Amino acid sequence: MTSDRAADHGPQPAPGIDLDAYLARIGWSGERRPTAQVLRSVHRAHLLGIPFENLDPVLGSAPSLALADLEAKLVRGGRGGYCYEHNTLFAAALTALGFRITLLCARVVVGAAPGDVRPRTHMLMLAGVPGEPTPYLADVGFGSAGSLLEPIPLVAGAELHDSPRHHRLVNTPHDGPLEQWELQARTADGSWESQYAFTLEPFEAPDYEVINWHIATNPRSPFSHRVYAQRTTPNSHLSLSGRTLTVTAQDGTREERELADGAEVLSVLTAGFGIRLPEGTRLPE
Numbered sequence: 001m002t003s004d005r006a007a008d009h010g011p012q013p014a015p016g017i018d019l020d021a022y023l024a025r026i027g028w029s030g031e032r033r034p035t036a037q038v039l040r041s042v043h044r045a046h047l048l049g050i051p052f053e054n055l056d057p058v059l060g061s062a063p064s065l066a067l068a069d070l071e072a073k074l075v076r077g078g079r080g081g082y083c084y085e086h087n088t089l090f091a092a093a094l095t096a097l098g099f100r101i102t103l104l105c106a107r108v109v110v111g112a113a114p115g116d117v118r119p120r121t122h123m124l125m126l127a128g129v130p131g132e133p134t135p136y137l138a139d140v141g142f143g144s145a146g147s148l149l150e151p152i153p154l155v156a157g158a159e160l161h162d163s164p165r166h167h168r169l170v171n172t173p174h175d176g177p178l179e180q181w182e183l184q185a186r187t188a189d190g191s192w193e194s195q196y197a198f199t200l201e202p203f204e205a206p207d208y209e210v211i212n213w214h215i216a217t218n219p220r221s222p223f224s225h226r227v228y229a230q231r232t233t234p235n236s237h238l239s240l241s242g243r244t245l246t247v248t249a250q251d252g253t254r255e256e257r258e259l260a261d262g263a264e265v266l267s268v269l270t271a272g273f274g275i276r277l278p279e280g281t282r283l284p285e
Contacts (some may be wrong), residue, residue: 012019016223017070025049036129036136040150042097043091043138043285044162051273052143052230058216058283062216067092073124079230080128082223083141085210087123088164088205090140100128102135103247105207106198109182110146121211122196123203127151136185137169143230145196145237145248147183151184154181163252172197188252227283231273240265246270 023029027051028042042180057064057263063085064070070089073079080086083228091101105120109215112214120129137152152169159168166186177198217225229240239246245268258264269275271273 009187014080017067017089017096018075019093019096021071021075022089022093032097035132036132037143038097039094039099039127039129039136042093042149043090043140044149046086046093046140047147047149047232048084048234050074050140051275052082052086052141052228053080053269053275054082054228055079055269055275055277055281056081057216057221057224058227059281062213065212071104073117078274080273080275081141081221082143082215082228082230083123083139084208087125087139088143089206090138094125095137098130100130102126102128102200103205103208104198104200105203105211106183106196109194110144110196111116115143120198121215123208124196124198126154126200136237137181139183143228143239144195145195145230145239147230148183149232152183152225157180168192196231225284227269229269229273229275240268240273 002202015130026045028045030038030041063081065088074081074089089105095101102125104124104126106124107118107120108122109118112118119159123141124137126135127138128135131245132258135154136153137154139148148167149165150160154165156169156171157209167182170182170184172180172182176199178201180197180199182197183195184197187193215221217224226242227240231238235250237248243265245257245259247254247255259268265283266277266281270277
């Protein structure tokens with residue numbers, strides 16, 4: 001099958017992760033074997049353990065995707081990151097645990113107007129489990145209440161009740177030689193909302209370096225000038241966009257409030273999102 005070949009022969013992240021430190025950071029202490037159960041468990045632990053945030057671009061720099069720098073920031077530094085940081089780190093950890101990793105890139109479609117074609121800017125991956133013919137879509141870097149809590153098998157029509165969330169994978173039509181996949185999330189009203197679309201073309205680390213630079217430094221990129229933060233907890237999902245703080249409960253109900261100023265934003269990032277801010281951090285006006 002095409003998906004199995006992709007999982008077997010895709011680009012592999014560089015070795016060398018401090019697996020002990022990473023697993024301690026996400027609070028995971030299970031048996032280190034490349035099984036589907038371990039994949040689901042580590043995936044959920046990462047989502048609960050490390051927040052999503054884009055402070056580096058807002059403060060004027062493109063974050064490094066070097067593994068040592070990611071460990072210093074996300075593992076030891078008490079920080080979070082955005083998709084390239086999260087998924088580069090996660091892919092290295094899964095590789096160290098014995099999973100086969102194929103790196104992919106998706107077009108984010110949630111919130112897009114009909115007919116809009118967005119660039120492929122979101123990093124995700126396939127994780128192959130030894131002995132299983134079908135890989136799993138894994139993604140710990142999609143900063144949204146619609147993101148996967150656990151990986152989902154790469155099977156058309158597959159549904160995942162990653163409680164309290166509910167996802168499915170479908171094939172969608174498009175112009176191109178490769179079949180297109182779409183991740184959808186169930187909304188509070190019972191409808192399916194498209195999150196992102198992707199093909200199984202493998203991507204390499206230098207591809208993400210280019211995309212990362214564009215997203216972090218392009219003045220038209222919202223990530224370069226607006227604070228975004230996400231934190232998933234066992235009971236809720238916290239989202240910060242600019243000064244708008246949204247708390248989504250397990251039943252889908254939402255509460256929003258506007259923060260007063262940059263000082264309150266920094267306070268909420270520390271107290272609510274668990275982000276250890278660099279000393280002297282000040283947000284641009």
